[in-house]
Every structure is written in structure tokens, then in C-alpha cells.
Amino acid sequence: MKNSLMRFIAGRASTIVDNPTYSSWRFYCSPTSSSTRPPPNGKLFVAGLSWSVDEKSLKDAFSFFGQVSEVRIMYDKDTGRSRGFGFVHFSKEDEARCAKDAMDGKALLGRPLRISFALEKIRGAPVVVPRLPNGNA
DNA sequence: GATGAGCGT
Numbered sequence: 001m002k003n004s005l006m007r008f009i010a011g012r013a014s015t016i017v018d019n020p021t022y023s024s025w026r027f028y029c030s031p032t033s034s035s036t037r038p039p040p041n042g043k044l045f046v047a048g049l050s051w052s053v054d055e056k057s058l059k060d061a062f063s064f065f066g067q068v069s070e071v072r073i074m075y076d077k078d079t080g081r082s083r084g085f086g087f088v089h090f091s092k093e094d095e096a097r098c099a100k101d102a103m104d105g106k107a108l109l110g111r112p113l114r115i116s117f118a119l120e121k122i123r124g125a126p127v128v129v130p131r132l133p134n135g136n137a
Numbered sequence: 138g139a140t141g142a143g144c145g146t
Contacts, residue, residue: 045144074145085143111141119144 015072041120042093044100047085048114055086057109062088065102066095087118 046058050112059071090096096117103117 020141034146038146046144048141051141072145083143114143116144 009107041118042090042096043118044088044090044096045085045116046088046103046113047116049082049084049086050109050111050113051082051084053082055108058086058088061108062090064105065090065099068090078102 008062044053053073055071055073058073059068062068062071067090067137068088069091070088070089074083076083083116088096088099090099100115100117103113106113
């Protein structure tokens with residue numbers, strides 16, 4: 001909470017970093033934004049990350065919008081550097097909505113963030129080819 | 138020593 005990452009998100013909140021009063025944080029999150037239908041999973045796909053952003057920085061940044069349950073950044077297996085995108089899991093879908101609407105398009109560590117709702121990625125499950133029971137291949 | 142749209146073991 002006392003990380004300086006907040007300053008990259010909201011530049012005007014530089015004085016609130018060490019203050020417990022977050023009265024200046026107005027993210028205009030519509031509680032009932034029924035205009036769009038987000039996937040009710042609460043998972044966010046965060047791309048456009050800088051290559052020097054790690055998971056704890058992301059979680060620290062997104063924790064202001066809600067309770068982040070999981071943060072995953074994809075790193076390259078060869079170079080070990082981040083691939084520039086990751087995933088943020090929120091406890092509530094409204095918080096994910098809030099974080100997306102608030103952080104999408106804005107810059108984190110100098111690079112503009114591109115947030116969208118994550119897809120339903122099944123772990124380790126390759127795309128199963130639906131075999132029709134007709135047997136005609 | 139670089140790069141920059143994207144959907145994950």
C-alpha cells in the first residue's frame with residue numbers, strides 16, 4: 001500500500017500514498033454497469049506491461065480496486081524476461097470491472113496498459129476436438 | 138544493451 005506505484009496510476013494522489021485517507025480516489029466505477037456484460041469470472045487480461053513489471057507490483061497496483069486473489073505474469077522461458085502481459089484475478093467481478101475501466105488505457109511505469117477480460121483458459125487442457133458420435137470421422 | 142501485439146503451466 002505504501003508503494004510508489006500508485007503515483008504512476010494516479011499522479012494527483014501522490015500525497016495520499018502514505019496517508020490512509022483515500023478520499024481522492026474516485027475511479028468512477030459504476031456499481032451497476034449493466035450496459036455491458038463482462039464474463040462473470042473476475043479475471044482480467046493485462047497487456048501492454050513494461051518488461052520490468054513483476055507480479056507483486058501489479059498486484060500492489062490492482063489491489064486498490066478490490067481484492068486481488070491471483071496475479072500471473074507470463075515470463076519468457078528462455079530469456080526469463082516478462083512477455084509483457086499477465087493476468088489479474090479479482091475476488092469479485094465488479095472489482096474487475098472497476099479495475100479494467102480505471103486502468104485500461106492508462107500508463108503503468110511509462111507504458112500504457114491494455115486491459116481486457118481474460119478468456120476461459122483451461123489449465124493444461126489442449127483444445128479438445130469434439131468427435132461426433134456419428135462415427136463418420 | 139534491441140523488441141511491443143497479444144490471451145496463460
